[in-house]
Amino acid sequence: MASDVNIKYVMELRKNVDTQIKLQMSELDTANANSVQNVRRIIIKGVVDELTRMLGSDNKPYQFVRGKSNVVMFVGLQGSGKTTTCTKFAYSYMKRGFRVGLVCADTFRAGAFEQLKMNAAKIKCPFFGH
Numbered sequence: 001m002a003s004d005v006n007i008k009y010v011m012e013l014r015k016n017v018d019t020q021i022k023l024q025m026s027e028l029d030t031a032n033a034n035s036v037q038n039v040r041r042i043i044i045k046g047v048v049d050e051l052t053r054m055l056g057s058d059n060k061p062y063q064f065v066r067g068k069s070n071v072v073m074f075v076g077l078q079g080s081g082k083t084t085t086c087t088k089f090a091y092s093y094m095k096r097g098f099r100v101g102l103v104c105a106d107t108f109r110a111g112a113f114e115q116l117k118m119n120a121a122k123i124k125c126p127f128f129g130h
Contacts, residue, residue: 004077013050020046064098078109087119094125104129 024042064070072089074082083106090100102120104127106112113129120127 009054013047013054016050016053017043017046020049064093066098070098073105083112083115083119086116087123087125090120090125091123094123101126101128103127 021042024046025039028038028042062070074086074089076082086102090102094100102116102125104113104116106116116129117127
């Protein structure tokens with residue numbers, strides 16, 4: 001079976017969730033610790049908290065600067081919606097007054113150029129690529 005997640009991160013997640021669950025269970029009194037609902041709630045909270053910690057960041061998002069080139073590259077698996085998302089992203093910034101251009105850099109997928117070209121035409125956005 002294949003996975004997109006590095007096993008190192010899965011093991012770290014499991015270890016940290018296990019630790020959180022053990023701490024939470026030790027804080028409950030014995031009567032409440034046996035409740036299935038309490039155990040389920042503790043497990044779910046542990047997983048959510050740990051995923052939030054692992055995927056979260058204190059970094060501020062990039063602020064686009066007018067009058068300067070701002071480049072955004074979308075990368076992802078085939079069929080994950082990059083082309084559509086790029087078009088929506090470009091349209092959103094066009095509505096805010098930015099000058100936007102879409103560039104097709106997909107050299108593998110048949111039809112990628114045509115799809116992005118059609119999307120760019122719909123939103124009246126300059127399109128580059130060959």
